[in-house]
Amino acid sequence: MGGSVKDQLGRIQVEIGACPAVILVNPQLGENIGAAARAMLNFGLIDLRLVAPRDGWPNPASEATAAGATNLLNDAKVFETTAEAVADLSFLLAATARRRELEIPVIGTGEVGAALHAHEQGGTKTGILFGPEKAGLKNEDVVLCNHILTYPINPAFHSLNLAQAVGVFGYIWKSAEGTAPPPAFDTEPSEAACREDLVRMFEHLEDELDKAGFFFPEAKKELMSRNIRAPFTRANMTEQEVRTFRGIIKALAKGRGKAR
Amino acid sequence: MGGSVKDQLGRIQVEIGACPAVILVNPQLGENIGAAARAMLNFGLIDLRLVAPRDGWPNPASEATAAGATNLLNDAKVFETTAEAVADLSFLLAATARRRELEIPVIGTGEVGAALHAHEQGGTKTGILFGPEKAGLKNEDVVLCNHILTYPINPAFHSLNLAQAVGVFGYIWKSAEGTAPPPAFDTEPSEAACREDLVRMFEHLEDELDKAGFFFPEAKKELMSRNIRAPFTRANMTEQEVRTFRGIIKALAKGRGKAR
Numbered sequence: 001m002g003g004s005v006k007d008q009l010g011r012i013q014v015e016i017g018a019c020p021a022v023i024l025v026n027p028q029l030g031e032n033i034g035a036a037a038r039a040m041l042n043f044g045l046i047d048l049r050l051v052a053p054r055d056g057w058p059n060p061a062s063e064a065t066a067a068g069a070t071n072l073l074n075d076a077k078v079f080e081t082t083a084e085a086v087a088d089l090s091f092l093l094a095a096t097a098r099r100r101e102l103e104i105p106v107i108g109t110g111e112v113g114a115a116l117h118a119h120e121q122g123g124t125k126t127g128i129l130f131g132p133e134k135a136g137l138k139n140e141d142v143v144l145c146n147h148i149l150t151y152p153i154n155p156a157f158h159s160l161n162l163a164q165a166v167g168v169f170g171y172i173w174k175s176a177e178g179t180a181p182p183p184a185f186d187t188e189p190s191e192a193a194c195r196e197d198l199v200r201m202f203e204h205l206e207d208e209l210d211k212a213g214f215f216f217p218e219a220k221k222e223l224m225s226r227n228i229r230a231p232f233t234r235a236n237m238t239e240q241e242v243r244t245f246r247g248i249i250k251a252l253a254k255g256r257g258k259a260r
Numbered sequence: 261m262g263g264s265v266k267d268q269l270g271r272i273q274v275e276i277g278a279c280p281a282v283i284l285v286n287p288q289l290g291e292n293i294g295a296a297a298r299a300m301l302n303f304g305l306i307d308l309r310l311v312a313p314r315d316g317w318p319n320p321a322s323e324a325t326a327a328g329a330t331n332l333l334n335d336a337k338v339f340e341t342t343a344e345a346v347a348d349l350s351f352l353l354a355a356t357a358r359r360r361e362l363e364i365p366v367i368g369t370g371e372v373g374a375a376l377h378a379h380e381q382g383g384t385k386t387g388i389l390f391g392p393e394k395a396g397l398k399n400e401d402v403v404l405c406n407h408i409l410t411y412p413i414n415p416a417f418h419s420l421n422l423a424q425a426v427g428v429f430g431y432i433w434k435s436a437e438g439t440a441p442p443p444a445f446d447t448e449p450s451e452a453a454c455r456e457d458l459v460r461m462f463e464h465l466e467d468e469l470d471k472a473g474f475f476f477p478e479a480k481k482e483l484m485s486r487n488i489r490a491p492f493t494r495a496n497m498t499e500q501e502v503r504t505f506r507g508i509i510k511a512l513a514k515g516r517g518k519a520r
Contacts, residue, residue, distance in 0.1 A: 039424050044414040069417065109435055152434045154304040157329065160427075164299050167424040168431045174412045175369055205508075214511040227504055231495035238363060241491050248465075248488070251474040252512035 020093075020116055020173060021047040021127035022166055023085050025141055028054045028133045030061025035163030036130075037072040038065065043170030047127075048076040049085045054132075065163075082141045086127055091119040093128040094145035095165055096137050097158045107147035113176020128169060133162050193242040201242050201249075202229050208253040280353075280376055280433060281307040281387035282426055283345050285401055288314045288393045290321025295423030296390075297332040298325065303430030307387075308336040309345045314392075325423075342401045346387055347456035351379040353388040354405035355425055356397050357418050363490040367407035373436020384452050388429060393422050400482075403489045404455055406496060451498040461502050461509075462489050468513040 022040055027033050027050065037048055050057055057078045066073055079085035086092055093112065094104070107115065119126050129145060131137030142148065151168060153160065160168075206215075206225055215221040237245075282300055287293050287310060297308055310317060317338045326333055339345035346352055353372065354364070367375065379386050389405060391397035402408065411428060413420065420428075466475075466485055475481040497505075 035421065035424075038421060041417045042413055042420050042424070067419065067421070151431060152437070153302055154434075157301045159327065160302050161295065161298060161327070161423075163421075164295075164302070164424065164427040167420075167427060171411060171428045171431065174414075177412065209508060209511055212511040212514060214508065224504070227501060228508070231492070231497045231501050235491040235495040237491050241363065241487065244484070244487055245491075248469065248474065249512065251472040252468055252509065254472060 018120055019045050019047060019126075020120075020169075021049055021086075021089060021125070022169070023049045023051060023082070023127055023129045024053070024162070024166075025051045025082055025085075025129055025137060026054060026132040026135075027130075027162065029162075030055055030059035031065045032133060032162040033059065034062035034065035034067075034069075034073065035161075036166040037062070037069040037076075038067045039163050039167030039170055041069040041072055042167070043174040045170050045173065046072060046075075048072050049127075050076055050078045051082050051085045052080055053078070082129065082144060086129070086144060088125055089127040090124045091116070091126040092145045093126075093147050093149045094137055094142040095128055095130050095149050095169060096142065097150055097153055097160065098136055102139060102142055102148075104142055104145060104148050107149055109149065109151060109172055112147070112149055113172050116173055117176055117178075130162060130165055134159075193237045193239045197239060197242045198232065198237065201245055202232070204246060205249050208249055211253070278380055279305050279307060280380075281309055281346075281349060281385070282429070283309045283311060283342070283387055283389045284313070284422070284426075285311045285342055285345075285389055285397060286314060286392040286395075287390075287422065289422075290315055290319035291325045292393060292422040293319065293336075294322035294325035294327075294329075294333065295421075296426040297322070297329040297336075298327045299423050299427030299430055301329040301332055302427070303434040305430050305433065306332060306335075308332050309387075310336055310338045311342050311345050312340055313338070342389065342404065343455065343459045346389070346404060347459070348385055348454055349387040350384045350452035350454045351376070351386040352405045352455060353386075353407050353409045354397055354402045355388055355390050355409050355429060356402065357410055357413055357420065358396055360399065360402060360408065362399055362402055362408075362486065363494065364402055364405060364408050365494060367409055369409065369411060369432055372407070372409055373432050376433055377436055377438075379452075385454070390422060390425055394419075399486055403486050403493055404459070406493065451500070453497045453499045453502040457499065457502045458492065458497065461505055462492070464506060465509050468509055471513070 022036070022045055024033060024036060033050070033053065040046065040048060053059065055061070057076070058073065062073055063070060093107065116126050128149065129137055129141055131141070151160070205228065209215060215224055282296070282305055284293060284296060293310070293313065300306065300308060313319065317336070318333065322333055323330060353367065376386050388409065389397055389401055391401070411420070465488065469475060475484055
């Protein structure tokens with residue numbers, strides 16, 4: 001996708017066409033349009049299009065729920081028909097939970113993100129249709145689409161809020177962006193305690209426990225020691241944490257109220 | 261996870277414990293609590309817990325946005341503290357977008373779903389904390405968690421609506437259903453210590469350290485306490501290991517040679 005830059009007001013500017021257009025077909029409540037705009041911007045989607053919103057446009061009811069994503073509302077393009085709204089798009093999805101008799105192939109939630117990015121990188125403009133609250137998309141809109149996208153939803157409670165549906169799509173799209181695996185730990189390798197420090201901590205602890213008569217009977221000492229060490233090893237402690245625990249052992253071993 | 265059936269009223273019935281608990285810590289707006297409940301039920305999550313909701317509970321403002329998920333609101337459990345709310349859970353996530361100085365490992369959005377299902381299949385109760393609107397989770401809550409979960413969010417507009425955050429989590433969990441359990445867990449899920457046992461261990465340790473004059477100066481106690489708790493939380497301790505460490509604390513605190 002295209003790069004994003006910030007303008008002088010710190011607002012994010014992304015080249016239109018580098019992200020999917022979100023097309024809300026006949027949305028009813030301004031609050032939902034605003035909340036959808038907020039969810040879009042959360043995940044870096046900025047191309048909002050409205051097809052014949054019920055209460056007209058602009059709609060003041062959309063502002064509070066947009067929570068700062070007002071640029072998206074101001075820049076929203078309004079169309080009379082779905083066909084006009086999607087005219088420039090070449091890869092189009094229909095978000096719908098309803099089973100259709102249409103021969104439009106379903107695309108899996110696990111593959112749609114990569115498909116969108118591949119199209120965008122190839123210069124293809126992409127988009128997704130969301131239908132009105134309650135009624136959902138009409139078949140005539142769905143047949144404009146390359147694929148149907150359906151979320152894995154609870155069949156007994158399948159009516160997703162419009163802005164929720166947009167937000168989940170945003171997550172799906174954004175999370176498919178050039179995915180490198182996250183580091184397993186926040187801990188910087190350089191901060192991690194070396195084995196030597198860890199073993200010294202174990203020996204310090206076990207020495208004090210010996211003096212306290214903790215290892216009883218003696219025959220069980222080896223097993224008990226393993227059980228003590230395992231969780232500390234798993235914890236991937238930092239140098240600082242090892243120092244802290246050395247202090248703890250010292251403080252406790254000195255007996256109550258005698259640390260200073 | 262356990263199967264879901266409908267009762268005679270058509271309400272969905274899922275065995276509690278078969279899905280993650282969603283814990284909203286100090287939620288402010290009833291509307292957001294209702295919308296979160298709706299999003300939960302959309303994805304089959306039914307265990308809603310509230311920690312000290314700002315406007316009390318029940319809250320009539322939550323009903324309209326719940327849009328039929330009123331059972332979840334009626335069944336919501338209310339707690340005064342986060343520790344109480346998560347007492348029975350053994351695998352706990354913190355949903356947060358903020359970078360933390362805490363040594364709690366991040367878990368990737370691509371792996372967290374499978375990890376949750378693996379724990380649930382092993383009989384481990386799981387959950388996720390969401391902080392209040394605007395402020396987010398406090399560090400003292402995050403250190404109770406095995407992992408931090410962060411969505412791939414637009415850094416220039418990262419404040420996600422509370423219900424949106426819950427909905428995306430629901431999607432992540434539900435869409436990972438039926439994926440192969442990851443082999444990477446050292447701890448047998450069924451043996452994992454619950455948060456209540458862990459918190460009691462922390463309190464026991466910190467109580468003895470207090471008596472030993474360890475927390476000096478007093479102003480640093482909170483930070484020191486967090487640094488002590490983080491590696492224990494990361495260690496994914498078993499019940500047996502927690503018992504062992506309670507014994508260790510007791511033995512050391514008694515002073516040398518006086519354990520028996």
